[in-house]
Amino acid sequence: MQAVKVGLLGLGTVGGGTATVLLRNADEIQRRVGRAIEITHVAGLGIAGQTIVDPAKVRLTEDAFEVVNDPEVQIVVELIGGYTLAKALVMKAIENGKHVVTANKALIATHGPEIMQAAMAKGVSVCYEAAVAGGIPIIKALREGLAANRIQWIAGIINGTGNFILTEMRDKGRNFDDVLKEAQQLGYAEADPTFDVEGIDAAHKLTILASLAFGIELQFDKCYTEGISRITTDDVNYAGQLGYRIKHLGITRMTENGIEMRVHPTLIPEKRLIANVDGVMNAVLVYGDAVGPTLYYGAGAGAEPTASAVVADIIDTVRAIDCAAQQKVPLLGFRPDAMSSTPVLPMEDTQTAYYLRICAQDKPGVLAQISNIFATHHISIEAVLQKEPAEGQSMVSLILLTQKVQERNMNNAIAEIEALGSIQGEVIRIRMEHLK
C-alpha cells in the first residue's frame, strides 16, 4: 500500500518531537499500521536551518498555507498553537478535504464547535489527543475505553507547571513566587505564566474533557477558573496537618441540576492515589457508573510525550482513512445529533466542601459568632484547628473544614464573617473534594 502523506505545521518543541518519533519508530509503526506514514511537507518560520527532517525528501516552507493547500497532503498536523492563524489553517485544511491532527487545546476549547461542524460536513476527522494531558491517552479512554459508562465526574491534574509549583511548595516549604521563577528557568513555565498559574490552560483542557464525558457542546466560557497564585505555604502546611494535599484540579461533575465545570486549587485526602501525583506529571481520575474510579497518569507536556499522542492520532487516522465517516468514533465521543443540552451550572450553584482560614482576634466569643453565621447558612463544620498567635501578636488563625455546601451559601456566610469587627482581612477559602 502507498504511504500516507503527512504535512506538519510547526517544527518547534512538539513539531520537532513529532517528526523525531515518526522517523525513529517508522518501522515499529509500520508493523502496527501496515503502511508507511511519510512526512512530505513541513512548514515553520526559519525552517531552512532545521536538522530534523531530510530536506531532500521533505518539502520545507515558511508558508503554512502552502501545506494545507497542497493536494498531495492527506493529513495536516497543526502544531503551531495559538488561535487565529491556527484556526485559519485548520479550517482551510478541512475545506480541502484533509484530516486534521492538532495538539492545540486553546483552539479546540474555544473554536471547537465551528471546527467540528466543518469537519463533519466534509467527512474528515479532527483528532486532538495531545490537547489534554500530553502523552496520556485520556481522550481515547473517554471516547472509547469507558464508552459503556455514564460518566459521573472527572478530576484532573492537567497542568504540569502548576503541579510542579505546588509540589515544591509542599516538599520544600518554598513560596509561590520563588518556585515560579525556578519553573521559568527550567522551561516548565512560559515567560508569561498566566495561562498556567491562573488556570486558563487547565480550563481549556477541562472544557474538552467535560464535552467528552457528558456529550455536551464545548463551552469554555462557562468554565469557572481560579489559579494557584494566592496559595501560601501556610495553607499548604495546615492542609498537610489535617491529612490533605492541595492540588490544582480541573473538576467536572454531572449533578441533578446541571454540570459543574471548575478549575481551582483543591484540598484532597493525602491517601488518594491522585494526591501522590507530583512534579510536572499529570493525572486524570474518571468516575464511571459501571467501572467506578479509574486513573490515567503520565507526562502532560514535553516534546516526545506530546508527540506520542500526536502520532497515535495520526495512526488512528491512517488506520481508518478509508472508513466511512459514520463508522468512525464521533469527534466528541457522542453522535452530533445526540448532544445533550444539560446546562453548565454557574459557580454559585455548585456544591463542594471547603477549607477556610480566618484571621481572628484571640478573645472569647469569636468562634461562637462565626459558628452562628455558618449555622444560619446551613453550613456544617467538620473540623476546627486553632493556631495560637505568634509572640506579641493578638490574632489567631482559625482553620475550618466544612461539609459539602452550595457555593452561594458559602459566599453569603463569608461576606458576613468578613464584616465582623473581630476578623482581620479576607477569609481564605480553598475548596475541598474527597474524590470518592
Added chain:
Amino acid sequence: MQAVKVGLLGLGTVGGGTATVLLRNADEIQRRVGRAIEITHVAGLGIAGQTIVDPAKVRLTEDAFEVVNDPEVQIVVELIGGYTLAKALVMKAIENGKHVVTANKALIATHGPEIMQAAMAKGVSVCYEAAVAGGIPIIKALREGLAANRIQWIAGIINGTGNFILTEMRDKGRNFDDVLKEAQQLGYAEADPTFDVEGIDAAHKLTILASLAFGIELQFDKCYTEGISRITTDDVNYAGQLGYRIKHLGITRMTENGIEMRVHPTLIPEKRLIANVDGVMNAVLVYGDAVGPTLYYGAGAGAEPTASAVVADIIDTVRAIDCAAQQKVPLLGFRPDAMSSTPVLPMEDTQTAYYLRICAQDKPGVLAQISNIFATHHISIEAVLQKEPAEGQSMVSLILLTQKVQERNMNNAIAEIEALGSIQGEVIRIRMEHLK
C-alpha cells in the same frame, strides 16, 4: 439503523453485570454509537430463574451452541470462562462469521494463536479488553493510545486478590494464611486460590500484555510464574524499613537479548505511584520510548467494572462492524505478517536486583564469607541490614539488597551460601525493581 444483535454466553457475575450495564445505559450508549445494541440471546445453566433480562424479549437457553449457531446473532460475548467449552464456542462462533468479545484471559493466553488465526481468516474481530485488569482500558492503550511508541517495559499489579493480601499483610501485620481466608470469605479469592496466589492468573494476563507490547505471539508457557504464598510478614516489614513495598507484579521487558516475561513478588520503592495502589485495585505501568512512564489504575475485577470493558468491546465492534478487516486495529496490535520472533528469555537469563534474607550464625567472619561469594559471582551489594538475634537465640537475620544481576549468577551464589555451615535453612530471595 437496525439494532445490532448480541448473544451472551454466561449470566454469572460478569455476564449479569454486562447485561445490567447494557440495559441500564442503553440510551447513553446509543448516543455514542448511533444505533441500538440489543441482547437477543442468553445462554446459561439454570437460566430459567434469571431476573436480569426480559424473557419476553430475549431467547434464553441452557445450550450455548444454540446461540453461536443462531444466524440472527451478530456478536457473541463469551463469559463462561474456562478452556474447553469456551474454546469450542468461540471457534464455532468465528466459523459462523460472528464477532467475538470475551473476558477469558486463560483462553486468550493459551489458545489465542489458534483463535486469532481463525478470526483473521474469517475477517471477524475478537476483542478481549476485559481479560486484563478488568475495567481499565489497558488493551486499548497499548494497541492504540501508545501506538507511536516502542514499548520498553510493562510492570503491572494485575491480580486484585494478591494485592489485597499483600496490602493487608503490610497495613495490619497479618500473615498470609489469615488474610487469604478472609479474602475467600469476602469473595475476592476462589475456593481454590491457586490461580490467584500462585500467579497463574497474572501470568495469563502478562502473556497478553507482552504480546501487545512487543508484537510477539502469545507464549504463556514461557512466562516465569512465582506466587506470594511464601511471603512472610517479616519480609514485608524489613522491606518497609528499607523504603520498599512488596507487590506481586507481572513484568515484561525488551532487552538486547530477548524479552523478559515474569510474574513474582517484587520490592519496589514506596515513592513510586504504583507502590501506593492498594487493596483489590489493579494498575499497569507502561514505559514507552516517546511517552516515558504512563500508569493506568482501576478495578481489576467485579461484575460492573469487568462489564465496562466487555461493553466497550461490544461498542468498538458495533462501530466498526461494516469496516473492512484491514481497516481495523489488528487483534494483537501488530499486523499478523509483522509479528516479531524475538525470543522470550529463560528466567536464568533475566536481570533484576534482589532482596535477600539469610539466617546466619552470629559470629565473626560470616558476613565476610557471604560477601566473598557475592564478589566471585560479580554481585554488588547495595545495602545490608542486620537484625539482632532474639533473646536466647544464636542466629541473626541478614538482609541484603543487591544491584542488578543475572538470575543465573544469583542462583549460583545462593547455592554456595546455602552450603555454608554458618547458614541455616534457605536463603529467602525476593526480586527488586526500581521501575524508573
